Every structure is written in C-alpha cells, then in structure tokens.
Amino acid sequence: MILVTGSTGTVGRELVRRLPDGIPVRLMTRSPERVTTMTPAAETVGADFTDDGSLARALQGVRKVFLVTARVGADDDARFLRLAREAGVRHVVKLSAAAVADGAADDLITRWQRDNEELLRRSGMEWTMLRPRAFTSNSLSWAASVRSEGVVRALYGSSLNACVDPRDIAAVAVSALTGDGHEGRVHTLTGPEAISAVQQTAQLAAVLGQPLRFEELGPQEAEAALRRRWPAEIAEALMSSARRQRDGAKAAVADTVRAVTGRPARSFRTWAADHAAAFAPPAKAAEG
Template sequence: MSTYLVFGATGSVGRRVAERLAWRGAAVRATSRNPEAAKLPQGVEVITPDLGAPGALDDVEAAFLMWPFHSAERARPIVDALKRRVRRVVFMTGGGALPGVAPEEQPNPVARWHATVERLIEQSGMEWTVLSPSTFMTNTLWWSDQIRAGDSVRGAFGSLAMTPIHEDDIAAVAVQALTKSGHEGRRYTLTGPEVLTQAEQVRLIGEAIGRPLRWEELSLEQERARLLADPDFPDGFVDELLDGYTKMAAAPRPDVTSAVPDTTGEPATTLSAWAAEHTADFGGGQR
C-alpha cells in the first residue's frame, strides 16, 4: 500500500491532514521532533523530521510539506530528498509569498523563504500543488487570555479586514490534492467564507461563547509594547506581524475565493462554527 508522508504533523494544519488521511484508511507516516508526544491517531507511524534518514521515505507516494523553519537553508536538501523518492508533493506556503514573483523579489524574509521552497518544488519534476492559505482562524487564540479575563480585546488594526480560514479546510484541500489527480501544477489561494475585520471576529467569538465582547483599539506603539510584554508571544515575530498588518491595512480589502468549496465539495467553515468548537479555549460563557 502506498504511504502518505505528513511533514509537521503536530501542527495546526498537519495534524488535521494526518488525521483525515488516517480516517480514510491510508498508510500515514508523520513527522515530529518528539514522536512519543505526537498524539496522532493509532496506526500513524511517527518519525523524526530527518527525511534523509534510512526508511523515512520508503513507499511514500505523496507528501504534505509545510515550512516550520526561519530560513530557506534546508529547502534544497528537503526538496532533493523528496524528489528522489516521492511522486507528488503538496506544499502549504505562507508569509504572504506573492505568486509568480521570484524569491529575491518577495517583499519580506518570510515570503522569500517560502517562495524559495515553492520554486524548488516547481522545478523538481514532482507533481506539485501549492496551497496559499489566508490567516488561520487559530490565530484568534492569541486573544484567548484577554477574553478569559474580560469583555474586551485590546489590539491595533481593529478595522483590518481578513478572510480567516479553518485549519481543517486547508487540510481537506491538502488531502484532495494528495490523493486525487487533477491538482498538479496548481497554486490555490485558500480563504474562509467571509471577509471579517478583527473587531468583527471578536464580536463573533463573543456570540459563540455567549458573552458580548468588544474591540478596544490601541495605537501601534501600545500594541508593540503589549505584544513584547506577552510571555506567550515570540518577541522576534512582533515587528513582522505589525509590519504585515500595516501593509494589509494599506492594501485593498481581500477577496473570498471559492478554492475550498471547489476542491472539497463542501462550503468553507465560518468563524462562528470554528469558535463554537473552541468555546472552552475562550473560557466558555464563564468568567
């Protein structure tokens, strides 16, 4: 039986990809730096993420790849290892990598290293599909401490419009591209079903948990200080996030795409439905 490799299988999307494949009865090999703690479905083989290790790619027909690294240094060895053994790769890109723009012309380092991986994959001779998702709904968990503690979320860019996507919808598209033909050579821009400002997202989470929530706007400087003081938020990501939001705020409102329903045959999941799955993370209706 052919095997599917899921790289980054404990991540918010990779876990859903591994689960969806396992539930279909497929043979799944998944990577984690800590296989004992991976908590993946029974039957999933968990290995460390060294794709050059003996046996790592035995019988692998198709691989899901995401990029957890903070540079493109490992792009060539990883893509080379895959292309020697694997027929098909589905790569989840990110960081605002612009389609059709060379890595060196990309607007920021995160986009540059994702675009580098994209280019290597496209030149590899493997069948490839690139998934370019919008903001993950899981990012709203950054607000969970504030929501547990009070009725407002403090932050900058409350009117910033996004098209948040459920991580499981990304995984559903990935599984289609891994297991079915017809997606080769395609780069899908994946979005959720609605355009929502950050303030609207907070309101919808409030409705899901049965408690009115409001957005409290901070200046950019206040928000930078708040994030730097947050022990759970990586300091190195603060300016990257705020610079990204500044650029998004100056850009046209994003559009919803039909790539999720077109690929999976199911409508993309709303933020209200996602939030209903996560009420416990936000403290439910209790305080």
C-alpha cells in the same frame, strides 16, 4: 505511502483525521510522543529537518508528501526536497501562504515562502501549492485576555482578512494528496468572508453569551509585543503584513474550498462555536 510533516501542527493533525481509511501514512514529528491523532494505517517516525539521516529514514518508501516548514530563513525546504527526490517521492503538497501572490509583499517571511515555492517547482517532482490566508485559529492568542478580562486586543481592528479554518486547509490537502488533477496547481484558500478583529470580537461574544470589549493596539505597542515574542526581523515582517491588511490586501475571498471539497468554507463564527471552551472562564469551561 504518504508522509505528513508537521503532523502535530495546526493543519497536520486535522489532515490526519481526514485521511480515508486504509491509506498508508507516516506521521513525521520531532516529538513522536506528542502524536495523538492516528489512523489504523498510520505509523509515526521521529525526524528533524536539520538531520539528513532522520529525513532519509522518514522518506523511505514514500511517494507523496505534505510539506510544512516553519524556520523562516532556514534551508529546511532545500534539504528535504533533495532527499525526497532521491527517495523517489513523486508529488509534494506544500503549505505556503497567500501573500506569495501579492507583489507588494516583500517582507522576510513572504520572500522565504516564495523562494521555497520556487525550489519545489524546480525539484523535478510534481507539486501542489496551498496558499491560505491567516488561520481562524490565530484568534486563540486572545483566549487568555478573553477569559480573564473579557477583552480582545489587536492592531488595526477594523482591517479585513478573509481568514480560513485550518480544517478546510486540511480537507483541501487531503484532496490534493489522494485525488487526481492537483499537480501543478496553486490553491488559494480563504474563508467565506473577509472579517475584522472587531467583528470577530462581536461574533465571539455572541457565541460565548457574554460581553466582550475590543481594545485597539497602537503600532508601537503591537510591535513591542511582537518583539517580546519573536526576533526583530520576524516582528518587522509581521508588522509589514499587518500594514498590508490595513490597506486591504487580505480582503479578497476565493471559493477554492468549495471547488475542491464540494462544500463551502467554514465561517469564523463556526470555528468560534466549535472552540468556545478555549475562551470560556474556568467555571464555564468545566461546566461545558
């Protein structure tokens, strides 16, 4: 039995779609009613990382886990890994972050991810780390301004990030969960090229067939926007991450997706074409 945590999330739902038929899988979520992607061999379980009892029930009979945690600074990984080991789990595939390998990255989010990786290494279970760059789907945060104004706004618009399609992360996760030889390995996951927000704006405009304008956010403006959405320490960590991107820390491209899955990583343009309806004005979205 495979347990997929974060089964309604960006990567989790794509992973479920790609699992081979017939593999028993349990989809863990705090809100079972939100599960829309199922397979004939799938079951859903309601559980919360803060509730030992619910986690123990979710882990019953499980041998492999796809682990995603999101509460920065919380002890969700420690609790889950303890209960997973007690339940007899053999192999955990963890969604981490590429910044973990960057010695210059010392923000709160990266330190938390490093600590969680170390917890898994010391857990006594087999492990595989997935370390993606930024998701191409992060550009969905531009959808409202693209629809209403034809504008993309971002900080450090010319800085490069080898962003990766969540579908490719999911495909690698499926290989790690169902194939051999992934134990004890770290998979750094990127797209096929490093791309800037300015370049993404141009490619998105070409896909939509409409002009788009890029507007550079200043650091103070960007930080203020982050602080409206996140606690101060998270906003600070995200600003630190943006500065490292500005300095070139996220431009390296890895060929891991091809090496693991046998096909190249999807480009941003491919992702944009597949999700164009999210950016189209209401009339165009309805026509499409």
